[in-house]
Amino acid sequence: MRDLASTIADATHALRATTGAQWALRALTLAAAAGAAALCWVWFPFGYAPAMLGLVVVLGLASVVRPDSLAPVLTIAAVLLWWIVGGGEATWWRPVVVALLVAVFHFGIALAAAAPPWSHGDAGVLRRWLASSGTYLGLTALGLGVVVGAASLGGGGMTWVVAGALTLLAAAVVVARSLRE
Amino acid sequence: MSPAPSLTRAWWFALLLGVPAVLFGRPDLLVLAVPFVVHVAWAWARRPAPVDEPVTGPRTAALAEGDAALLTVRTGHPGAFTAVQFDGGRRMDFHPAHGTAVSADGEVVVAATPDRWGRYRLAPPVVAVTDASGAWRDVVEGDEVVLTVRPDVQRLQGGTGVTRPVGISGIHRSRDRGDGTDLADIREFVPGDRLKRINWRVSSRTGSLHVNSMFVERDTDVLIVVDTLTEYSSGLREASTSLDQIARALTAITAHYVAFGDRVAIHDLGGRIRSLRGGSGPRQAQAVLSALALTDRGGQEERTFRRVPHVGGGTLVFFLSPLLDAPVRDELVRVRQLGGEVVGVDTLPEELGRTAGIKDYRPDTFLGEAWVLRRLERDDALARMQELGIPVTPWRGPGSLASVLRAMEAARSAPRIA
Numbered sequence: 372m373r374d375l376a377s378t379i380a381d382a383t384h385a386l387r388a389t390t391g392a393q394w395a396l397r398a399l400t401l402a403a404a405a406g407a408a409a410l411c412w413v414w415f416p417f418g419y420a421p422a423m424l425g426l427v428v429v430l431g432l433a434s435v436v437r438p439d440s441l442a443p444v445l446t447i448a449a450v451l452l453w454w455i456v457g458g459g460e461a462t463w464w465r466p467v468v469v470a471l472l473v474a475v476f477h478f479g480i481a482l483a484a485a486a487p488p489w490s491h492g493d494a495g496v497l498r499r500w501l502a503s504s505g506t507y508l509g510l511t512a513l514g515l516g517v518v519v520g521a522a523s524l525g526g527g528g529m530t531w532v533v534a535g536a537l538t539l540l541a542a543a544v545v546v547a548r549s550l551r552e
Numbered sequence: 553m554s555p556a557p558s559l560t561r562a563w564w565f566a567l568l569l570g571v572p573a574v575l576f577g578r579p580d581l582l583v584l585a586v587p588f589v590v591h592v593a594w595a596w597a598r599r600p601a602p603v604d605e606p607v608t609g610p611r612t613a614a615l616a617e618g619d620a621a622l623l624t625v626r627t628g629h630p631g632a633f634t635a636v637q638f639d640g641g642r643r644m645d646f647h648p649a650h651g652t653a654v655s656a657d658g659e660v661v662v663a664a665t666p667d668r669w670g671r672y673r674l675a676p677p678v679v680a681v682t683d684a685s686g687a688w689r690d691v692v693e694g695d696e697v698v699l700t701v702r703p704d705v706q707r708l709q710g711g712t713g714v715t716r717p718v719g720i721s722g723i724h725r726s727r728d729r730g731d732g733t734d735l736a737d738i739r740e741f742v743p744g745d746r747l748k749r750i751n752w753r754v755s756s757r758t759g760s761l762h763v764n765s766m767f768v769e770r771d772t773d774v775l776i777v778v779d780t781l782t783e784y785s786s787g788l789r790e791a792s793t794s795l796d797q798i799a800r801a802l803t804a805i806t807a808h809y810v811a812f813g814d815r816v817a818i819h820d821l822g823g824r825i826r827s828l829r830g831g832s833g834p835r836q837a838q839a840v841l842s843a844l845a846l847t848d849r850g851g852q853e854e855r856t857f858r859r860v861p862h863v864g865g866g867t868l869v870f871f872l873s874p875l876l877d878a879p880v881r882d883e884l885v886r887v888r889q890l891g892g893e894v895v896g897v898d899t900l901p902e903e904l905g906r907t908a909g910i911k912d913y914r915p916d917t918f919l920g921e922a923w924v925l926r927r928l929e930r931d932d933a934l935a936r937m938q939e940l941g942i943p944v945t946p947w948r949g950p951g952s953l954a955s956v957l958r959a960m961e962a963a964r965s966a967p968r969i970a
Contacts, residue, residue: 388650439557447565451584455572458580466583474587481558481591481686486635491648492655499633499656503684510594514586522579 382436388489392497397435397488400479404431407450407472414465415457423453431476438484447473463522467515474511478504553600553681553688562591562687595687603627603681608695614845617704620647620665625679625694630658633682636694639675642789643667643849651677667789669703669799670849700845703799705837708808710954730766737765772868773817773830774809776802777887779873779880779899780822780847781855786903787912794874795824797899799844801872801947806840809868818843821873821880822855859883865891874900875944876930881937888942895956896937896944900927 389397408427412420427449433442454469482500486492569585572578606627613621625636638644638651646652647663654660666672676693683689731746738754741761749763778798785793792800802825806816810832817830818840826843828836857879863869869892871884888894903909905927910920934944943956 443557444561444564447561451565451569454584455581459578461580463579463583466580470584470587473584474590477558477562477587477591478686481556482633484556484558485633485682485686485689486654486680487637487650487652489650490635490637490652490654492653495656496633496654499631499684503686507591507594507685510590511587514590515583518579518583518586522582 385436385488390489390491392492393483393486393488393490396479396483396500400476400483401428401431401435403472403475403479404428404434404446404450407469407476408453410465410469410472411450411453411457414461415453417457423449434476434480435483436488438480443477443480447477463519467519470515471508471511474508478507553602553683553690555595556682556687556689559592559595559687562588562595566592591685591687595683595685598683598685600629600632600683600688603629603679603690603692606679606692606694608677608697610697611695612698612700614700614702615666616702617669618665619701620663621697621699623662623664623674623677623697625660625662625677627658627679627681629681629683631656631684632658633680633684633686634658634660635680635682636660636662636677638662638664638677640664640666640672644672644674664697664699666699666701666849668796668849669701669844670847671845672699672701672849673697674699702841702845703803705807705841706800706804706950707811708804708953709951710957734767735764736767738762739765772814772866773864774805774814775817775819775830775860775863775867775869775892776805777860777869777871777873777883778802778818778820778822778825779871779875779877780820780824781857781877781880782822782874784874784876784900784904786901786909788903791903792901794899794901795847795849797901797947798872799847800949801870801897801899801952802840802844804950805870805953806837810834810837814868816840819858819860821858821860821883823858824848824855860887860890863887863890863892867892869894870897871895872897872899872947874898875934876900876926878933881933884942885937885940888940893960894942895953895960896934896942897953898934898944898946900930900946902946902948 405424405428408424412424427446430442430446430449433440434446450469450473454466458466458469482503566585566588569581570589573581573585604627606625609624609626610621615621623638625634627634633654633656635654636652638646640646640651643666644651645665645667647665651662651664653662662677664674674697676696678691679694680689680691738751739762741750741755741763745763749766751762751764754762780795780798783793783795785791802818806818809816813832815830815832816828816836818825818828820827825847828839828843831839860883869887871887871894873880873884873896875881875884875896875898884894884896905923907924910924913920913923937944943959945952945956
């Protein structure tokens with residue numbers, strides 16, 4: 372009980388000391404997670420959807436307070452689980468929207484973990500945030516375009532198996548080479 | 553650099569989504585895997601070099617009270633996010649607040665302002681360098697920084713309080729007759745007297761040669777005994793501690809007597825401040841300031857009581873202490889018995905041990921009541937010292953000792969019974 376109280380006290384202190392820019396980053400990140408869960412609710416409603424949305428928001432809040440903890444993993448896992456269960460027959464643009472929101476949450480958490488919430492940054496930090504986020508979201512959008520484009524070409528299940536295997540093989544080669552270096 | 557949790561997260565989600573997407577032929581899962589695959593690919597393509605030891609500068613700095621030291625941490629990773637956190641304890645103010653700043657140009661500057669005099673050791677700052685993709689991070693330590701803060705100097709108000717100057721030449725009037733400037737007596741001429749001392753008016757009136765007899769001016773020895781055995785504080789950050797009071801009194805007394813050309817020595821009962829042999833002039837005043845600036849403000853360890861080794865007869869002794877401990881009060885009396893002209897200066901913080909302050913403590917601890925009792929016991933002991941003829945006056949600023957010093961000077965010219 373004392374640990375819980377101490378944890379809550381630490382989190383409260385951290386929230387109170389959080390600077391404006393860090394608040395903005397964390398608010399945007401939390402909004403992305405909540406937005407993804409809300410879209411899942413709208414598109415794939417089920418009996419416990421409000422509870423699921425609440426869970427994602429609570430986990431998202433924990434994520435922005437402790438970005439290096441397990442909370443971001445659980446937040447993303449909750450959204451993806453919802454999608455996996457309900458989104459099998461969704462139209463092509465819906466996973467793209469959710470993927471972009473998940474990307475914003477994932478990268479926002481990565482940036483939030485780079486410095487304590489009470490740290491003050493200059494304009495250079497803001498510019499670097501925008502540049503990194505722009506690069507990442509741009510590359511993600513490009514990747515999404517490639518995947519959606521490839522999917523629209525059709526070609527049957529075996530095409531996907533081959534494409535996927537080639538992608539994983541390429542990733543494994545890149546990782547193996549990097550590890551050797 | 554090492555993988556940050558975001559990279560591990562991206563790697564696992566890319567695998568956990570990519571493999572089922574391929575196995576079950578679900579392009580939607582592949583779409584959801586794209587943000588993670590992109591992050592992993594970007595991170596591996598732009599893996600940065602490990603962070604070397606960050607350079608913290610300056611490693612040492614000397615400041616005046618109230619000044620700030622600009623501390624710079626360089627990591628040599630421009631473009632990465634460099635977050636630095638200094639921990640200065642309760643007695644250090646930082647700008648930005650909390651001593652934490654983040655920069656994207658590989659250099660972080662934090663201003664540190666110690667809230668009062670002394671020496672401060674800032675623990676090595678924690679430096680976290682995260683690359684632009686947020687996927688790689690190294691957490692290292694900077695260098696320890698030592699800040700020395702010279703105390704402000706106030707000038708004591710009032711006279712000298714010197715009753716028996718023991719030196720050779722100076723500006724304090726002694727009881728000895730000789731080659732001085734203050735008239736002591738007019739007496740008949742004896743062989744050996746200087747001709748310029750002949751008082752012609754009295755000589756012509758009396759018909760025999762008379763000379764002016766003068767008091768000799770001498771300098772004196774001043775010994776300042778300080779008690780740094782324990783630092784007493786009311787707990788409020790902005791309030792002066794007993795050590796602060798001692799520093800203020802020490803600098804003021806030193807500046808006062810050095811200006812008179814007297815020799816000032818320092819003895820610390822607690823050994824926290826470097827003891828100084830007797831010396832005079834601006835150099836000695838500077839040595840006192842340096843000794844104070846080098847005093848470690850962080851230490852709360854048990855200190856060994858170091859008695860005053862020797863006091864010359866007639867030495868003017870200022871005994872700066874909270875006077876809470878019986879051995880310290882006994883030492884004050886002993887110094888008096890050794891022949892010193894002792895002035896006790898009470899440096900216990902004014903607000904400590906007052907009944908009005910009881911409410912500031914937790915009721916179940918009875919600490920407030922304990923402090924009141926302790927102060928009462930001490931005040932009783934101080935009253936007994938006053939009865940012994942040892943003046944003890946509380947330090948409340950540069951004018952605190954004026955009345956005591958004036959009284960001592962008055963006692964010098966008062967008639968004495970041999």
